[in-house]
Each structure stands twice: as C-alpha cells, then as structure tokens.
Amino acid sequence: MISLTIIFALIYYVMSFSTPILIDSNQGTIMKDHNLAEMIYYSGSTLLSIGYGDLNPIGPIRYISLFESFLGIVAPTVIFISEVNKKFKDS
Numbered sequence: 688m689i690s691l692t693i694i695f696a697l698i699y700y701v702m703s704f705s706t707p708i709l710i711d712s713n714q715g716t717i718m719k720d721h722n723l724a725e726m727i728y729y730s731g732s733t734l735l736s737i738g739y740g741d742l743n744p745i746g747p748i749r750y751i752s753l754f755e756s757f758l759g760i761v762a763p764t765v766i767f768i769s770e771v772n773k774k775f776k777d778s
Contacts, residue, residue: 688734688762695755696723696730699748708748712741734759 702708703721709729711718718725729742733755744752 688759691755691758691762692727692730692734695734695751696726698751699726699730702748702751706746708744708746710743710745712743717745718742730755736760 699708700721700723703726707717707719707721709718709721709725710716725742731737732739732742733752736756736759738756
C-alpha cells in the first residue's frame with residue numbers, strides 16, 4: 688500500500704508540471720504550485736478512501752484518482768482472501 692501511495696504521488700507530481708491538478712476546497716482556489724509532500728498526502732487519503740475533501744482533483748487527474756481509490760479497496764480485499772485461502776489449504 689505504501690508503494691502504491693508513492694507511485695500515484697509521483698504520477699500526480701509529474702502531471703502537475705503541465706497544469707494545476709487540485710483545488711484547495713478550504714480556500715476555494717486552484718492550487719498552482721504543488722510539491723511532492725502534498726501529492727503524497729493527497730495520494731494517501733485517496734488510496735485509503737478517506738477523502739477529507741480539502742483537496743479535490745480537476746481535469747483528467749480525476750480518473751486516475753478514481754482508479755487509485757478503486758485499488759485502495761480491491762488490493763486489501765485480494766490480499767485478505769488469498770491469506771484466508773492459504774490457511775484453508777494448509778489445514
């Protein structure tokens with residue numbers, strides 16, 4: 688999960704070079720200067736499906752964020768099911 692967070696944070700960070708990708712909902716303004724720490728925070732809250740709502744994606748990054756949140760739900764489920772199946776096979 689940590690590696691997924693970092694991978695998506697790097698994707699967001701690289702995409703932010705060409706255009707703003709987030710809106711600061713607290714101030715209601717488009718964020719023009721992004722740093723890697725903000726992208727890790729945004730990626731982590733998206734992957735964990737917390738979504739505080741303080742940062743909102745705009746443009747095509749919305750679809751990448753949607754995919755990341757999907758992975759945040761599916762990946763732990765797949766890991767859990769595989770571990771349960773492993774336990775039953777060993778018994």
